[in-house]
Amino acid sequence: LVQFATDTAEARARDQEWIALIQKVADGDQAALATLYDTTNRIVYGLIMRVLSDTSTAEEVLLDVYTQVWRQAASYDTQRGTPLAWLTTIARSRAIDRLRSGWQDQQRKEPLDTLGDTPTAAANPEEVTVTSERQRLVRAALDSLSPEQRDVIELAYYSGLSHSEIAAKLNQPLGTVKTRTRLGMMKLREVLRPILESNK
């Protein structure tokens, strides 16, 4: 608990630094964008790669994400989430858009069920930075789910599939997918309560 409290203080201090950078970016400060990029690109790129599994497409999306940040920094609202939450939301949305446009091309060649199995990034320790307690807590929360619950949530999150697409992909009834999603999200809500409370 003490460790988490310390991390929360550290995380908040880091959030404040990022908020100040985003405000400078909104004023047209290119150096601030460079610093924001330097301190956040690994998680943003990691997320985009998790969705797309293709380096050249992921690099283009990464560029697009920070170009959007440059253009829209003034619209960032601290009331609606932390800076990292804002960045990952933009990154996920752009990566899934790209994934879906890629599917349309690929679906002409192969059926849907061969797609969407996004392998995780190679577990090379040198590529892994020290992660915050907040990140570890989220990983532990996802690990606490049953594989079936985690699968449906990850298919929706990383592949942008609707529940009916998930049901088709897993060959399960729609009701089963709904139940697994509900139980998984309720469990995450319980385990991640400290994060939810600290955001309020």
Added chain:
Amino acid sequence: LDPKERQEEIQALAALFALGALNERETRAFEADLRDSESGAGEILADFESIVTAIGLSVREMPPPDSIRKRLLSRIEERDEG
């Protein structure tokens, strides 16, 4: 639906809505639940939206190639000039 089933239905719809996994018809139905303050949908959705945002933090961090930083900075410079 009895009250417990109704509550579970709201939870399921809120979870899928937060994940962006509902179809259009269900999205509209859930938005009606959101307008009904007695449904409890708004409160659970706020939590689920925070959770969906947090899921992105679980990814393995990866360094992009150094060239991207240079491309980004020259791209925003071009846009400013343009």
